[in-house]
Amino acid sequence: MKLLSIKHPSTSFQTSASPQINLPLPVRVVLPLVSPWGEASPLVRKGDAVEVGQCIAKSDNLLIPQVRASVSGTVKEIKAWPSHLGKEVLSIIIEVGASEEESTPSSQATDSEDPEIIFQQVSSAGICEVDPHPWPLALRMAAPGLIESALPSPPDPLTKPIETLIVNCMDRQPGVYLRSATLTRHEEEILAGIPFLQKLSSAPRSVLVIAQGQNLSGDFQGKLSALGCELITCPNKYPLGLEPLITQFVTKREVPQPANDTRMIGAAVLDVNALVQVAKSIQAGIPSTELAIQVDAPSVGLRQFVQVCRGLLLEDLIKNLPQLPANPAKVIIGGIFLGHAQFSFQIPITQQFDAVTFQTAGEVNRSSDEPCFNCGYCVRHCPMQLLPNELGKYCEYGKFDDAERNFLFHCIECGVCAYVCPAKRPMVQLLRFGKQELLAMREAS
Amino acid sequence: MKRPDLYVSMSPHAHAGYSTQQMMLETIIALIPLVFAGWFFFGWAALKIVAICTVTAVVTEGIWQKAIGRPVKIADCSAAVTGILLGLVVSSEIPWWMAVLGAVVAILVGKQFYGGLGQHPFNSVLVGWTFIFVSYQAMMGTYPMPEPRWWLDPGGYLEYPPLDTLKLDGIFAISGVPWRDLFYGNIPGAIGTTSVLAALIGGIYLIFRRIIDWYIPVLFIASAWLFGLIFWLIDPEVYANPTVQILIGWIFLGAFFLAPEKGTSPVTVPGMICYGIGCGVLTMIFRLWGTFIQAVPFAILLMNTLTPLFERIRPKVVGRVKEVA
Numbered sequence: 001m002k003l004l005s006i007k008h009p010s011t012s013f014q015t016s017a018s019p020q021i022n023l024p025l026p027v028r029v030v031l032p033l034v035s036p037w038g039e040a041s042p043l044v045r046k047g048d049a050v051e052v053g054q055c056i057a058k059s060d061n062l063l064i065p066q067v068r069a070s071v072s073g074t075v076k077e078i079k080a081w082p083s084h085l086g087k088e089v090l091s092i093i094i095e096v097g098a099s100e101e102e103s104t105p106s107s108q109a110t111d112s113e114d115p116e117i118i119f120q121q122v123s124s125a126g127i128c129e130v131d132p133h134p135w136p137l138a139l140r141m142a143a144p145g146l147i148e149s150a151l152p153s154p155p156d157p158l159t160k161p162i163e164t165l166i167v168n169c170m171d172r173q174p175g176v177y178l179r180s181a182t183l184t185r186h187e188e189e190i191l192a193g194i195p196f197l198q199k200l201s202s203a204p205r206s207v208l209v210i211a212q213g214q215n216l217s218g219d220f221q222g223k224l225s226a227l228g229c230e231l232i233t234c235p236n237k238y239p240l241g242l243e244p245l246i247t248q249f250v251t252k253r254e255v256p257q258p259a260n261d262t263r264m265i266g267a268a269v270l271d272v273n274a275l276v277q278v279a280k281s282i283q284a285g286i287p288s289t290e291l292a293i294q295v296d297a298p299s300v301g302l303r304q305f306v307q308v309c310r311g312l313l314l315e316d317l318i319k320n321l322p323q324l325p326a327n328p329a330k331v332i333i334g335g336i337f338l339g340h341a342q343f344s345f346q347i348p349i350t351q352q353f354d355a356v357t358f359q360t361a362g363e364v365n366r367s368s369d370e371p372c373f374n375c376g377y378c379v380r381h382c383p384m385q386l387l388p389n390e391l392g393k394y395c396e397y398g399k400f401d402d403a404e405r406n407f408l409f410h411c412i413e414c415g416v417c418a419y420v421c422p423a424k425r426p427m428v429q430l431l432r433f434g435k436q437e438l439l440a441m442r443e444a445s
Numbered sequence: 446m447k448r449p450d451l452y453v454s455m456s457p458h459a460h461a462g463y464s465t466q467q468m469m470l471e472t473i474i475a476l477i478p479l480v481f482a483g484w485f486f487f488g489w490a491a492l493k494i495v496a497i498c499t500v501t502a503v504v505t506e507g508i509w510q511k512a513i514g515r516p517v518k519i520a521d522c523s524a525a526v527t528g529i530l531l532g533l534v535v536s537s538e539i540p541w542w543m544a545v546l547g548a549v550v551a552i553l554v555g556k557q558f559y560g561g562l563g564q565h566p567f568n569s570v571l572v573g574w575t576f577i578f579v580s581y582q583a584m585m586g587t588y589p590m591p592e593p594r595w596w597l598d599p600g601g602y603l604e605y606p607p608l609d610t611l612k613l614d615g616i617f618a619i620s621g622v623p624w625r626d627l628f629y630g631n632i633p634g635a636i637g638t639t640s641v642l643a644a645l646i647g648g649i650y651l652i653f654r655r656i657i658d659w660y661i662p663v664l665f666i667a668s669a670w671l672f673g674l675i676f677w678l679i680d681p682e683v684y685a686n687p688t689v690q691i692l693i694g695w696i697f698l699g700a701f702f703l704a705p706e707k708g709t710s711p712v713t714v715p716g717m718i719c720y721g722i723g724c725g726v727l728t729m730i731f732r733l734w735g736t737f738i739q740a741v742p743f744a745i746l747l748m749n750t751l752t753p754l755f756e757r758i759r760p761k762v763v764g765r766v767k768e769v770a
Contacts, residue, residue: 175459244764257764330452336459343453357458364452365460373563375468376712380658384763387756389712407762415457422465429455 020185020292020305023320025096029071029311030081030348031056034089035128037063037136042092048075049097053286055124056092062151065136068126070289070310073097084333084340084347091348094311118200118282119146125281125288128351129271130172130334131243134261137278141165141268143202157259163266165203166250167194167275169210170234170241173337176355178294179241179272180214181305186276187220193279194227201268207250211236238337239383239414243269257384258409273354291351297324297358308349315345317356329361337415367418367426378417378427384410388417392427395434400441403434411435465562469522471654472702475647476529479698482630482640486591487537491636494544495532501548502528509557523562527551530570530702533637534742535577536588543581547573563708567749570703571742578739586738588633597631606634607693612738616685619693627692638694648701657705660714664721665700665728666691672729684733696728699741709749716755723748723755 033040040057050056050069057067073096081091123138133140135158139147144161147154167190169183183190190208198206206229210216213236224231234240234249244255247262247269256264273292280288295304295317302323314331318324332339334353349356378388386407394403411431418427483491506524510517519525531551535544551573559565565572578585588606603610603622610618626632630640637643651657673687691697704710704724711720724744731740 248763254764257762260764328451330454330458332456332458334456337457339456339458341451341453341455341458343451344448359452359458365454365458367454370465371560371562371564373465374708374712375465375563376658376707379712385760386762387713387759407765410762410764413456419457419459420461420463422463422468424460424464426455428457432455 020181020307022307023309023312023317025071025309026312026316028073028076028093028095028313029309030091030093030313030346031067031070031311032081032083032089032091032348032350033057033067034083035065035136036132036352037061037065039090040064040067042078042090044075044078044092046075046077049073050075050094053289055126062123062139063136065128065138066124066126067092068287068289069094070291071096082344082347084342084350084353086340086343113199115143115146115199115202116149118196119150121282122196122200122278123150125277127274127277127281127287129274130352130354131269131271132260133243134259135263137270137274140263141197141200141270143200145202146200157261157263160263160266162201162203162263162268163205164251164268165197165201165206166247166262166267166269167197167206167208167229167272168241168243168246168269169208169214169272170236170246171211172241172354173335174238175296175337175357176294176335178292178305178354180211181294182272182276182292183210183214183216186272187217189276189279189283190272191220191223191227192283193275194224194229196278196282197270197275198228203268206230207232209234209246209250211241239412239416242383242412242414244412245383257407257412260412291349293349293353294355295321295324295358296355297328298363299325299358299360302358310350311348313345314342314347314349314356317349318345324358325360328358330359330364332357332359337419338413366424367429368424370423370425372421372423372425375422377420377422381416381420383414383416384412386410388427388431391434392417392425392430395430395437398437400434400438403431404438408434408438465521465523468656468707469526471656472526472651473522473529475650475654475656476526476533476637476702478643478646479533479637479640479702480529482643483533483537483636485594486630486639487589487636488592488594490589491537493541494535494537494539494636495529497541497544498532498535498548499525499528501545502531502552505549505552506557509553510561515561518562521562524552527556527569527573530637531573533698534570534574534635534703536585536634537636538587538589539577539581539584543577543584547577549573550576565708566752567746568703568706568709570706571746574742575746578742588635590633591631591639593631597629603632606639607632607689608634608695608732608738611685611693612732616683619685619689624688624692627689632694634694638698641692641697644697644701648697651701657701658714658717660717661705661710661721661724662700664718665704665725666696668722668725669696669729670725672726676729676733690729690732695739695741699724699728699745703741704745704748709752711752711755713756713759715758715760716752719755719758720748720752723751 040059042057044056051072054069055066056069073094076095077093080088083089127137144159147158169179171179209232247255247267253265277288291310331342335355372389415428502524503519507519551569555569555572556565607619628641652659670687673690676684727744728740
């Protein structure tokens with residue numbers, strides 16, 4: 001694979017961000033019921049009282065993760081609410097009740113060694129990750145034996161044994177340091193979580209991937225190797241931290257595209273943040289409901305890790321961070337390379353994103369409608385070795401079939417082509433447009 | 446409820462900050478050593494020709510874009526690059542109107558008729574050059590003697606550019622020319638084509654700044670040298686030393702500035718490799734057995750036509766795995 005040249009900024013690691021702060025409980029939270037795999041059906045009704053960690057929506061389909069209440073209070077409404085992807089999705093709106101005493105977890109704290117119980121715990125914890133995955137966490141991490149007992153006829157990739165378990169501690173994109181920060185802050189949870197996953201996946205090889213330049217204490221490294229977990233250092237470059245590329249880096253095998261399914265080549269990749277949540281959930285016996293995000297506002301020099309409760313609305317976040325610029329021109333959820341710009345402050349913060357960035361008018365990146373002049377920069381940088389210049393032109397002029405023949409669906413939308421384009425063409429937009437059109441055409445036929 | 450005024454756009458929400466204009470400005474910086482070498486060896490007349498070409502190219506592009514109602518984009522400096530390069534590949538003794546004619550053809554026929562920057566199939570500089578070369582062969586073929594400003598002794602060994610001498614008088618006529626003169630460019634020839642040193646400085650700058658990849662220039666020069674070597678080994682009485690062949694003008698300028706022009710050269714690595722090798726081999730074929738003395742421009746123009754074919758040789762797309770399921 002060609003090495004890429006977008007380095008993460010040198011101020012990469014934990015030191016650059018001020019310590020994590022906790023936000024006070026908001027008045028209400030909004031919990032979307034939709035996951036990338038489908039919609040869960042609500043278990044509560046309007047007016048019901050809910051407790052922290054209570055399962056408020058689930059589905060018979062094992063693929064769809066459960067939704068857990070992140071606060072105690074009463075269900076105010078169940079209705080469609082805008083999500084960070086721009087669509088309105090069914091959500092449960094909970095009004096936060098008077099802060100009660102720490103409700104003791106009703107479920108049993110299990111320190112079980114039994115993979116079956118670990119599987120149950122992980123799949124009921126309602127953990128949803130930042131990276132797009134073809135399977136939810138529990139199924140992706142589970143050995144074929146467990147899946148066969150849970151799902152009557154499991155899909156093919158899930159029947160393959162897991163050979164490599166990869167814990168991804170590479171920062172996902174330049175400017176977001178959540179994973180490297182987690183790595184230094186939650187060493188204990190990571191060490192506690194790895195054995196659970198080793199048992200769950202029954203993988204003979206487990207690997208913790210860190211970025212070059214990240215310092216780990218010798219103590220941590222010793223304990224890791226005692227767990228039989230290898231430590232691999234990866235160049236601190238974007239987009240190597242994305243799942244298909246990190247898998248290729250570790251296993252030296254290409255992840256089949258466009259399925260983007262690491263299970264097909266016997267690898268299971270896990271975000272270190274999810275690992276920490278798994279560890280917390282299993283150790284406490286109650287699903288963890290916390291969520292850490294990074295808030296950035298380059299214009300005022302703000303970079304802060306914030307501990308929030310799931311479902312917090314963007315406007316409540318802004319209210320609690322007075323340092324933020326008064327009139328942001330653009331609010332991006334999910335980081336500047338992979339995130340989505342928002343049109344409203346009413347978006348709930350879910351587990352599916354890791355960062356919120358506030359840009360002022362001067363910082364907004366504007367693309368142009370200039371034609372491509374074949375400089376080849378995008379070809380030089382594309383991690384999937386596509387020809388983005390050609391694909392962009394195909395999509396621009398409506399030649400979607402040609403684009404598909406040239407592997408449009410292998411594009412992982414990392415955004416490097418648009419980042420380097422001297423003509424500032426909106427490459428990701430063009431390619432996504434092409435994909436949408438093709439999917440619509442397929443559906444229609 | 447009123448929605449806040451927010452920009453909404455697709456990811457990525459950042460840019461490397463690198464623009465077409467910057468890229469062209471870097472190319473102009475890389476051309477400075479060549480312009481300097483032109484002035485150093487051929488005097489103010491050389492600078493005058495370069496300036497005429499540059500101004501004409503920029504003005505032509507501006508007028509054309511205005512006339513057809515397109516946004517005027519002379520600020521991206523691509524016309525200036527074309528103009529400077531055209532000035533560098535002609536003799537400093539051509540009349541001013543010929544330089545103007547060349548620049549107008551280069552911009553209009555070579556570039557704008559196809560839709561502007563990056564849309565043209567042939568190297569725009571060489572289109573303009575070919576036009577005036579074919580039309581006014583005699584005038585394009587007269588080159589002044591180098592008159593270095595200071596320090597270097599005038600070459601004095603050659604009356605005509607070494608390429609012409611080699612073609613017309615055979616290899617013994619140029620065997621007395623020291624390689625040092627060939628390398629510095631202290632020989633008769635077109636303004637910017639004689640100095641290997643200057644082209645090398647500019648070219649290495651371009652590669653270092655990542656404006657061009659090294660594949661095309663390096664393989665161009667290497668394949669020309671190897672091809673020359675084969676025939677030199679076969680018969681050193683008839684074929685010139687390959688090192689002399691690559692030093693006597695055009696190849697270094699062509700390899701670093703003309704062949705890798707954006708839009709007319711392949712963008713995939715295998716394509717670039719084939720293209721570079723093709724340019725080098727064709728150059729030597731034209732030189733050894735062709736009728737035209739100038740081989741590099743025609744080799745590059747011919748390879749430009751093959752660019753779409755070379756772009757079909759592409760790297761294997763990541764993730765195209767036989768799905769074992």
